[in-house]
Amino acid sequence: MKKQLDKTQSTYKFSTKCCHAGQSCDPRTGAHNTPIYQTTTYAFQNVDHGARLFSDAFDPAVGLQDGFIYTRFGNPTQKALEEKIAVLEEGEAALAFSSGMAAISAVFLLLVKPQDHVVADNSLYGTTRDFLVQVMEKFGVNLSFVDFSDLDQVKKALLPETKVLYCESPTNPRLKCVDIAQVAALAKTIGAATVVDNTFFTPYFQKPLLLGADVVVHSATKYLSGHGDCISGLAVGSQHFINELRCVVHNNMGGVISPFNAWLVLRGIKTLPLRMRQHEENALAIANYLSDHPAVEKVHYPGLPSHPQHEIVKRQATGFGGVLSFELKGGYEAGKSLMNKVQLCTLAVSLGDVDTLIEHPASTTHAVVPREDRLAAGLTDGLVRLSVGIEDARDLIQDLAQGLLSSQNGV
Numbered sequence: 347m348k349k350q351l352d353k354t355q356s357t358y359k360f361s362t363k364c365c366h367a368g369q370s371c372d373p374r375t376g377a378h379n380t381p382i383y384q385t386t387t388y389a390f391q392n393v394d395h396g397a398r399l400f401s402d403a404f405d406p407a408v409g410l411q412d413g414f415i416y417t418r419f420g421n422p423t424q425k426a427l428e429e430k431i432a433v434l435e436e437g438e439a440a441l442a443f444s445s446g447m448a449a450i451s452a453v454f455l456l457l458v459k460p461q462d463h464v465v466a467d468n469s470l471y472g473t474t475r476d477f478l479v480q481v482m483e484k485f486g487v488n489l490s491f492v493d494f495s496d497l498d499q500v501k502k503a504l505l506p507e508t509k510v511l512y513c514e515s516p517t518n519p520r521l522k523c524v525d526i527a528q529v530a531a532l533a534k535t536i537g538a539a540t541v542v543d544n545t546f547f548t549p550y551f552q553k554p555l556l557l558g559a560d561v562v563v564h565s566a567t568k569y570l571s572g573h574g575d576c577i578s579g580l581a582v583g584s585q586h587f588i589n590e591l592r593c594v595v596h597n598n599m600g601g602v603i604s605p606f607n608a609w610l611v612l613r614g615i616k617t618l619p620l621r622m623r624q625h626e627e628n629a630l631a632i633a634n635y636l637s638d639h640p641a642v643e644k645v646h647y648p649g650l651p652s653h654p655q656h657e658i659v660k661r662q663a664t665g666f667g668g669v670l671s672f673e674l675k676g677g678y679e680a681g682k683s684l685m686n687k688v689q690l691c692t693l694a695v696s697l698g699d700v701d702t703l704i705e706h707p708a709s710t711t712h713a714v715v716p717r718e719d720r721l722a723a724g725l726t727d728g729l730v731r732l733s734v735g736i737e738d739a740r741d742l743i744q745d746l747a748q749g750l751l752s753s754q755n756g757v
């Protein structure tokens with residue numbers, strides 16, 4: 347019967363690990379696929395067994411290695427997912443959550459306490475920034491938002507109380523990229539942790555832990571699950587960090603992934619390499635098409651040599667991902683017009699689905715944000731974000747072409 351891959355010593359290549367890591371045939375039934383363990387609780391063999399499991403589960407130095415107590419503390423389907431992502435990110439251990447935000451907030455709640463200081467990039471995913479400002483600040487955590495593509499700014503922001511340096515690379519939605527190894531090296535000089543949101547590139551293209559980061563977080567809602575059918579999150583780090591995250595925050599906060607959603611992410615990851623290759627091929631074709639389009643002012647895509655961090659990305663990642671954004675010369679009205687004209691691309695938030703999603707922050711997601719604040723965040727009137735799907739790129743280009751024709755004419 348198929349055995350589980352060894353976490354640290356496997357020499358298998360990435361695609362093989364996507365299919366096999368964390369998953370082995372069920373020893374009792376021989377079921378080849380990991381079952382959805384749709385159970386809340388688990389029977390103890392006897393009182394001593396129950397007592398041992400509880401004592402392990404609540405001791406971060408030990409952690410629950412074998413056996414289960416209650417699905418909020420762990421579940422076999424969740425465990426398979428955690429082992430798979432730990433192998434793929436080349437971390438020691440991982441923890442699954444009900445959403446990317448549940449993972450991100452749990453990591454901060456473990457790493458900081460009142461009077462501590464966090465240095466975060468100034469163009470994070472909006473809800474991550476809101477969590478820091480609305481929740482962390484309320485509990486006495488001090489924040490500095492600086493541009494992580496300028497290492498001098500990061501260096502100047504560091505204080506003796508700085509506990510976390512936090513960034514995404516690429517960022518959402520401007521696709522700014524960060525030199526992760528340099529940021530992690532700066533963090534180490536003051537004993538702070540580097541946390542990287544690897545949602546956009548996934549471990550298929552980029553492994554922040556190998557570049558020196560301490561913790562990786564994911565909205566698994568996006569590329570990892572890949573089909574736009576489940577909200578989910580992951581955190582990956584050292585065994586000790588993950589044990590503490592589970593014991594101190596997760597078990598008590600309860601942002602647990604459902605067994606069914608864990609199973610959907612497990613299934614999604616099996617095809618991650620195939621999908622990421624196609625997303626990237628299509629994104630590059632569209633980025634090149636848009637770069638030459640008369641209605642387009644500028645294209646933001648790390649795969650273009652004109653991208654300011656193109657060389658850094660070439661060094662620290664193996665590809666450029668499937669999301670791009672672009673600025674329309676016609677500004678707000680042109681953006682609105684394109685949104686109303688596209689037929690194949692879906693006007694929706696989120697990203698990383700097999701189908702293409704398009705959005706225009708100024709007229710939709712950020713319509714209520716004062717214009718000056720929106721512009722300060724780099725969300726110009728004509729900025730459009732495109733999460734390029736795995737459809738045939740020729741169809742996508744045709745859809746954008748007809749949409750842009752009307753936006754060019756101001757229709």
Ligand code: LCS
Binds near residue numbers: 474514546577696
């Ligand atoms: N990190 C990044 C980079 C994200 O793009 C998102 C969600 C999250 C974390 C949060 O993950 P969630 O809790 O939703 O699983 N990004 C979204 C977006 O761009 N549009 O809608 C959601």
